Amino acid sequence: MDVVVFGAGSLGSLVGGLLAREHDVTLVGRAAHVERVRASGLRIEGEVEATVHPAARTTLPARADLALVTVKSFDTERAARALARCDVPTVLSLQNGLDNEATLAAHLDGRTVLAGTCTYGARLLGPGRVACTGVGEVALGAREGGPSVAADRTGRAFERAGVEHVVAEDMPRRVWEKLAVNAGVNAATALARVPNGALSDPPGRDVAHAAAREVAQSARGEGIDLTEARAVASVDRVVRATASNRSSMLQDVERGTRTEIDAINGRIAGPDAPVNATLAALVRTWEDAEGLRES
Ligand SMILES: NC(=O)c1ccc[n+]([C@@H]2O[C@H](COP(=O)([O-])OP(=O)(O)OC[C@H]3O[C@@H](n4cnc5c(N)ncnc54)[C@H](O)[C@@H]3O)[C@@H](O)[C@H]2O)c1
Ligand SMILES: CC(C)(CO)[C@@H](O)C(=O)[O-]
Numbered sequence: 001m002d003v004v005v006f007g008a009g010s011l012g013s014l015v016g017g018l019l020a021r022e023h024d025v026t027l028v029g030r031a032a033h034v035e036r037v038r039a040s041g042l043r044i045e046g047e048v049e050a051t052v053h054p055a056a057r058t059t060l061p062a063r064a065d066l067a068l069v070t071v072k073s074f075d076t077e078r079a080a081r082a083l084a085r086c087d088v089p090t091v092l093s094l095q096n097g098l099d100n101e102a103t104l105a106a107h108l109d110g111r112t113v114l115a116g117t118c119t120y121g122a123r124l125l126g127p128g129r130v131a132c133t134g135v136g137e138v139a140l141g142a143r144e145g146g147p148s149v150a151a152d153r154t155g156r157a158f159e160r161a162g163v164e165h166v167v168a169e170d171m172p173r174r175v176w177e178k179l180a181v182n183a184g185v186n187a188a189t190a191l192a193r194v195p196n197g198a199l200s201d202p203p204g205r206d207v208a209h210a211a212a213r214e215v216a217q218s219a220r221g222e223g224i225d226l227t228e229a230r231a232v233a234s235v236d237r238v239v240r241a242t243a244s245n246r247s248s249m250l251q252d253v254e255r256g257t258r259t260e261i262d263a264i265n266g267r268i269a270g271p272d273a274p275v276n277a278t279l280a281a282l283v284r285t286w287e288d289a290e291g292l293r294e295s
Contacts, residue, residue, distance in 0.1 A: 094176030097263025
């Protein structure tokens with residue numbers, strides 16, 4: 001299969017690199033990374049060790065069988081416009097946050113846009129080098145839920161490359177459950193400058209639970225079967241499993257780069273979600289002060 005990965009940063013390089021063990025993969029990323037991958041391949045280190053030789057470019061190729069979207073959520077709109085000019089029948093988002101698939105679908109008439117969630121951990125170490133910080137799983141399926149021929153075909157491609165995955169018929173609930181975890185963990189850890197494990201006990205745990213409960217309430221308002229108990233249990237499970245990790249939003253704040261707050265807590269913020277509204281307002285205040293929201 002010809003697979004193009006749009007956004008070869010941490011996650012895109014890892015998943016693209018794993019798929020390159022079996023498929024013709026093209027990584028689309030920034031110049032320094034692209035040049036190093038072209039010159040000496042992509043080195044995967046950590047929980048998976050491999051050197052692979054995908055193609056690498058700074059712009060999309062003319063065609064592919066499958067596109068993975070792994071840009072940050074604030075770049076989804078631009079990615080969608082670029083993908084509209086690429087002849088690719090199936091597009092799979094592996095991003096965090098809500099509405100990425102809807103944004104893609106709005107620009108990609110006649111293509112199949114699949115929803116995905118990913119619990120693999122990835123960190124770009126430098127040009128040509130990516131760390132697998134945790135072997136997780138990709139869940140993928142129809143963005144409206146139910147069966148999908150394109151999801152089955154994509155699942156078989158992941159299977160052949162040895163990428164842990166599940167083809168799921170309940171992607172809307174899974175995307176919202178992942179949102180509950182990110183809403184509970186990311187902003188609180190970024191604002192308090194603590195690793196995820198600091199949310200195991202009050203008062204951090206109370207903030208994380210309250211944010212996750214609001215996500216579940218909002219999900220049910222949109223017809224998604226996500227209970228508050230399930231959302232809170234997911235937060236607790238992830239906090240335990242990733243206790244020593246620094247969340248992606250904390251890493252963004254420490255690096256001084258824009259966060260995904262708009263697609264996470266910001267998506268829920270409103271009069272019925274005061275905890276998410278407060279978390280989103282504080283992170284946006286920091287982004288404004290750093291001049292990160294201007295582009
Ligand atoms: N890193 C992880 O472990 C992980 C795990 C699960 C989900 N996610 C989600 O995956 C998404 C990507 O996360 P990440 O950590 O890989 O971010 P990242 O910033 O490392 O990677 C995104 C990359 O896309 C590149 N990019 C953006 N627009 C581009 C363009 N037009 N042309 C070429 N390159 C472009 C950026 O330069 C960047 O290198 C996010 O939504 C994140 O929440 C990440
Ligand atoms: C699961 C998670 C919260 C663990 O740090 C991760 O999705 C993140 O950091 O964004």
